Amino acid sequence: MERSVPTSADVARLAGVSRATVSYVLNNTSSVRISEPTRRRVREAARELGYVPHAAARSLRAGHTRMVLMPAPEVVASPLYSGLFNELHWALSRLDYTVVQFGSAGQSGDQAARAWAELRPAAVLTYSTFSARLGARGVDVLKRSGVRAVITLGQERTEGAHAVLMDQRAVGRCAGDHLLARGRRRIGVVVPEEPGLEAYSLPRLEGVRRAAQGTGAEITEVPLAYDEGSAARLAGRWRRLALDGVFAYNDEYAMLLMRALQDEGIGVPDETAVMGADDLMLGRLLRPRLSTVRIELPSGRELAEIVDRAVRDPGAPPEVHKVLGVTPVPREST
Amino acid sequence: MERSVPTSADVARLAGVSRATVSYVLNNTSSVRISEPTRRRVREAARELGYVPHAAARSLRAGHTRMVLMPAPEVVASPLYSGLFNELHWALSRLDYTVVQFGSAGQSGDQAARAWAELRPAAVLTYSTFSARLGARGVDVLKRSGVRAVITLGQERTEGAHAVLMDQRAVGRCAGDHLLARGRRRIGVVVPEEPGLEAYSLPRLEGVRRAAQGTGAEITEVPLAYDEGSAARLAGRWRRLALDGVFAYNDEYAMLLMRALQDEGIGVPDETAVMGADDLMLGRLLRPRLSTVRIELPSGRELAEIVDRAVRDPGAPPEVHKVLGVTPVPREST
Incomplete structure (x- = not known):
């Protein structure tokens, strides 16, 4: 048996307020004046019913999200890159972004770009072979759908996208x-x-x-x-x-x-x-x-900051960051 | 300079149809009869303007998503687990789910559960220390918000959630x-x-x-x-x-x-x-x-199937799967 899911109407009924008031209180809208006792009544009703607001609805109202979309990995990453991506996830979370990993196996760059665009992310961060597959057209599809920044990690630049070049x-x-x-x-x-x-x-x-x-x-x-x-x-x-x-x-x-x-x-x-x-x-x-x-790879924090800067300034011309440092470490096998 | 983002109203104007028709065509709604020439006109207008429909809006209409929410990793996983999670991502993508990784560093189980619930995922899949932190109350918060299935991977069961037990x-x-x-x-x-x-x-x-x-x-x-x-x-x-x-x-x-x-x-x-x-x-x-x-861990495909079954039948009682197989491999060091 499924329990019925509480709605904002249920919260409004229990708190004795309008649905708009519920929405204003739970989304912390500061432009509307609502008394503290009313706010408290709404929050208590929501807690009692187990109601939480819907992020998708909020994202529609806000017109954009804090989502960073990344393709799901196609191969098991080396420890070096696993570590970097873990750090990056953390650093993006700390900047209040949500990381979405999205599979696009067997899709062309165009198909993938359209599927990604549908999710209305703030930024798309691709790497390795995805970056090459996306191409200038894919970047264009993403930007026209409202994606604020496209950042590619990898070997080559892609026209229209910020490039974090890791030249192998x-x-x-x-x-x-x-x-x-x-x-x-x-x-x-x-x-x-x-x-x-x-x-x-x-x-x-x-x-x-x-x-x-x-x-x-x-x-x-x-x-x-x-x-x-x-x-x-x-x-x-x-x-x-x-x-x-x-x-x-x-x-x-x-x-x-x-x-x-x-x-x-x-x-x-x-x-x-x-x-x-x-x-x-x-x-x-x-x-x-x-x-x-x-x-030497950049730290996850540095990458996250590049993403964040690009999201804040979507009109900025594409930046190029060369980030791969190499040093020979001679030991006994050579 | 930001380009303005095309809306469905722009598409409707260019195609000479109503916004509802644009929505029906681009979301492949089969219950409404629309002629093939009109469908073609809408699709061409959308392509020309670079318009893609908004998944959040669709998810609101559908009342649920195909999102599987997982906590972002806190430590670099061993090659064994990295491989499993990569496989799992793939297998979920093939079942048409989108995997969202969500950071919840330093949050209590309750806080994390509320933040996760806001995203209205179809399923929440936690592992390792997250499973323990979530607790029965967290599972309840998620289910009351409409999450269809909560699956925990790890050492112990959590009340109300399906358990994939990996007893270390x-x-x-x-x-x-x-x-x-x-x-x-x-x-x-x-x-x-x-x-x-x-x-x-x-x-x-x-x-x-x-x-x-x-x-x-x-x-x-x-x-x-x-x-x-x-x-x-x-x-x-x-x-x-x-x-x-x-x-x-x-x-x-x-x-x-x-x-x-x-x-x-x-x-x-x-x-x-x-x-x-x-x-x-x-x-x-x-x-x-x-x-x-x-x-021996389960395959990513087996895990994905457990998730999918749980999503399809949200009223089913919690299942317990014991999945960790161990075999000693004696070589020369013992």
């Missing part, structure tokens, strides 16, 4: 420079076979290629799935690849590959230098200790 | 049984010092204690922060603790502790057996290979 090429470039400085000339670059990581892995590969330009070093793309079997097979044909260095995408793939190389009797770093990225603690626990690229 | 004590019990079967009698249990993990760590400790009941084995709580310094200090006084086995909370803490013990010259497993939990791949890459507790 810089990660590859940093790893490439380090391996080259260590005298490596036949360098492999791990490209994970798991779907959804291309937005990170391909720019990283490109970054290594750029580092090698004009050095005479040879760059080889090395596909690897995140399982022991795939790593063992790769290690089994490693000597034929004749690589003297490898940038293994991140620390987790580096750990997997380094273990397989060691099990195959390949010396790290003597025969092959191995470099990861992310600077996870586990890399320091390995023997040899893993060299890595430390990636 | 079972994880500790499994680890304890395994260490006892290996003949260990002075068993340490790592309790992470990082805030927010108590909801997992304390029931796991309790589970080990239960396993030891009546065996004469002694259980010692071992605080450990997730950093090398903390692990090295703990390893430095390990021999005074005189522990012959340790359940290290999860694989990541186990890896940290095992490395510190090895660096201190303490033999694993001879002097101290080390057991993790989660069965992450990294445990298989360690030497000795890490023994662990494999934890």
Whole structure:
């Protein structure tokens, strides 16, 4: 049996006031003068009946919401990005925004933009492959529907949107420079076979290629799935690849590959230098200790402030923030 | 400069129809007969102006939403739980729900429940410490506001809510049984010092204690922060603790502790057996290979189906689903 849901009319009846008065009191409308005893009577009636006002109705009246819409994640984020997004959620909550995560699997950028626009968010914050899919047309659909700010996180700018650029090429470039400085000339670059990581892995590969330009070093793309079997097979044909260095995408793939190389009797770093990225603690626990690229992301608070500023000033021209910092962390594996 | 946002009145004017007709066409109302040419004219006018209907208005008309409200995460979830929540988001999207994550830091269960109720979600899905904080009163506030289903994930049931029980004590019990079967009698249990993990760590400790009941084995709580310094200090006084086995909370803490013990010259497993939990791949890459507790969580799809069933039948009595499966995975570290 369903209990009937109390309405503002029920509250009005119990408190002996009009529905308008109920609405004014519960929405804290300060422009209407209502005596404190009446306010108290309305609040007590609402509590007794278990009535709470409806945010959708309020949002219609206000003409906009405090909603920040983000696409639902398509892949499990690395610890680095999970941490950032958690922080961002918190920071947005503290600024009184509500974060809505919205799935849009298999939709085109246009379809997704129209579905997002229907929710009338104050801001849309996209990242990774979503940013690319949205495109200038998607941004336009969102803005015309009244979205105050569109912010894209990722590799490239999208016309009309604020850009928080995280250029993954810089990660590859940093790893490439380090391996080259260590005298490596036949360098492999791990490209994970798991779907959804291309937005990170391909720019990283490109970054290594750029580092090698004009050095005479040879760059080889090395596909690897995140399982022991795939790593063992790769290690089994490693000597034929004749690589003297490898940038293994991140620390987790580096750990997997380094273990397989060691099990195959390949010396790290003597025969092959191995470099990861992310600077996870586990890399320091390995023997040899893993060299890595430390990636500095903005804090969730900084991102939230970029969103908030954009919402406050919807007419401002698109800003570009370059936020990815990289530092090589040489340890024993290179 | 802000562009003015097109309204349904603008669409009606351009298409030469009434606002009601615009609403019928764009909301696909099938109960009203409107000719195909008129429908086309309305859609073209909407496209030209960049008008999209407002989901909040639709939700008011429909009297309920397809929104599933979840609290924003307070701590970075382990890979296991991150994966589950990603899957759950996806599965809910496929069932046509929109997932809203809502921060409620520092709010009491009552305050949070009232804030959530205002959004008029179809379902509220809480987990971990939120479930405990909500309480029977919070569930009541939500249901009286029209929320069709409240589902709690976690250690304990909450009166009035559907319960998806994930009893972490079972994880500790499994680890304890395994260490006892290996003949260990002075068993340490790592309790992470990082805030927010108590909801997992304390029931796991309790589970080990239960396993030891009546065996004469002694259980010692071992605080450990997730950093090398903390692990090295703990390893430095390990021999005074005189522990012959340790359940290290999860694989990541186990890896940290095992490395510190090895660096201190303490033999694993001879002097101290080390057991993790989660069965992450990294445990298989360690030497000795890490023994662990494999934890089977429900799939995101199963959870989404529990939510959907509860929404469809809001009058049904609260269901209890016990979903945590545990299996010991003995390797070389115990």
